[in-house]
Amino acid sequence: MSASGTPDEVGNEPAAAPMSPDDPTVSTSRPDLPADDDLADDAPEAEPVQQRQSPDVVLAVDIGGTKFAAGLVTARGELIDRARVEVERDVVPETHYTSLAGMIDELVERAREQHGAKVRAVGVGAAGPVSRGFETVSPVNIPAWRNFPLRARLQDTTRLPVFGDLDAKALALAEGWLGAAQGHPNFCALTVSTGVGGGVVLDGELLDGATGNAGHIGHMIVEPGGRRCGCGAQGCLEAEASGMAIEAITGRPPTEPTYEIMQRTGRLVGLAAASVCNALDLSLVVVGGSVALGFAATFFHSAQATLDEHAKLPYSRGARITPSRLAESGPLIGAGAVGWRGLRRARRGAS
Numbered sequence: 001m002s003a004s005g006t007p008d009e010v011g012n013e014p015a016a017a018p019m020s021p022d023d024p025t026v027s028t029s030r031p032d033l034p035a036d037d038d039l040a041d042d043a044p045e046a047e048p049v050q051q052r053q054s055p056d057v058v059l060a061v062d063i064g065g066t067k068f069a070a071g072l073v074t075a076r077g078e079l080i081d082r083a084r085v086e087v088e089r090d091v092v093p094e095t096h097y098t099s100l101a102g103m104i105d106e107l108v109e110r111a112r113e114q115h116g117a118k119v120r121a122v123g124v125g126a127a128g129p130v131s132r133g134f135e136t137v138s139p140v141n142i143p144a145w146r147n148f149p150l151r152a153r154l155q156d157t158t159r160l161p162v163f164g165d166l167d168a169k170a171l172a173l174a175e176g177w178l179g180a181a182q183g184h185p186n187f188c189a190l191t192v193s194t195g196v197g198g199g200v201v202l203d204g205e206l207l208d209g210a211t212g213n214a215g216h217i218g219h220m221i222v223e224p225g226g227r228r229c230g231c232g233a234q235g236c237l238e239a240e241a242s243g244m245a246i247e248a249i250t251g252r253p254p255t256e257p258t259y260e261i262m263q264r265t266g267r268l269v270g271l272a273a274a275s276v277c278n279a280l281d282l283s284l285v286v287v288g289g290s291v292a293l294g295f296a297a298t299f300f301h302s303a304q305a306t307l308d309e310h311a312k313l314p315y316s317r318g319a320r321i322t323p324s325r326l327a328e329s330g331p332l333i334g335a336g337a338v339g340w341r342g343l344r345r346a347r348r349g350a351s
């Protein structure tokens with residue numbers, strides 16, 4: 001695979017063909033997402049003026065536990081505009097959808113009016129779980145949405161093809177494409193925010209699993225007999241180290257952490273990371289999410305020390321835990337990556 005190709009399926013792909021400047025989604029012999037070496041053929045000075053003025057974009061949507069965000073992501077992974085709304089508590093499913101759709105309409109209009117961009121598809125990254133094919137979503141932290149038919153609703157609203165995946169899997173795609181895992185065919189991405197999500201790339205492929213939910217590392221048990229998790233089990237990483245858990249444990253929002261809670265959260269994430277590296281033959285774990293990134297060095301030092309302590313096999317020794325390089329743009333670039341991947345798969349399927 002090319003060093004900067006995307007993790008998803010590139011292992012099975014022939015060398016990437018140069019991107020068509022007129023239509024970045026046309027080629028059937030390239031990886032699901034553009035790679036930097038493709039773009040060398042597509043340098044700005046060689047690019048037609050028309051192309052620069054009218055970029056194709058994916059409307060990226062991030063369904064988080066406490067906020068909905070949306071953005072416009074080009075085929076190069078540039079986030080050229082963004083918006084967000086808070087998720088209201090204790091409202092009916094339609095109220096959530098109305099606030100999401102309002103933001104989306106506004107961004108589609110801005111794409112056209114302010115950026116002269118053509119929106120090609122919608123890409124969604126959502127907190128899990130999701131159903132096969134992303135037909136429905138049931139984010140643990142949005143109780144009003146249980147089996148909510150998000151894909152069909154977004155398709156009705158936008159009249160565009162809609163592709164979706166779990167938020168942490170979307171982040172894994174983005175980190176492999178443009179971030180801290182660029183050039184790594186084997187790694188795990190973790191998001192530690194309101195909840196805890198994960199995505200695993202093995203042999204250059206983002207794992208889906210039987211129902212699309214592979215990589216739910218938030219439900220690895222890190223404290224046997226510990227706090228009750230939303231999933232029903234006890235002591236899951238999400239029940240001990242998520243923003244929600246931290247608020248319940250400390251009585252303070254995760255934006256006002258103590259030194260001890262930052263260290264403990266790092267230790268628990270390091271423990272889960274070690275198990276994943278040992279089980280899956282990995283040596284890189286990329287961590288994003290507002291809690292982890294907010295706890296910064298204290299969190300990452302503690303996580304790395306715990307990982308060092310528990311990853312002792314010849315192949316897992318020396319495994320690294322590293323912050324998402326895309327930082328707070330990661331979720332939207334990830335959702336954009338899901339959209340671009342979906343378009344390319346659809347093209348391949350149709351040809």
Ligand SMILES: [Zn+2]
Binds near residue numbers: 229233
């Ligand atoms: Zn759980």
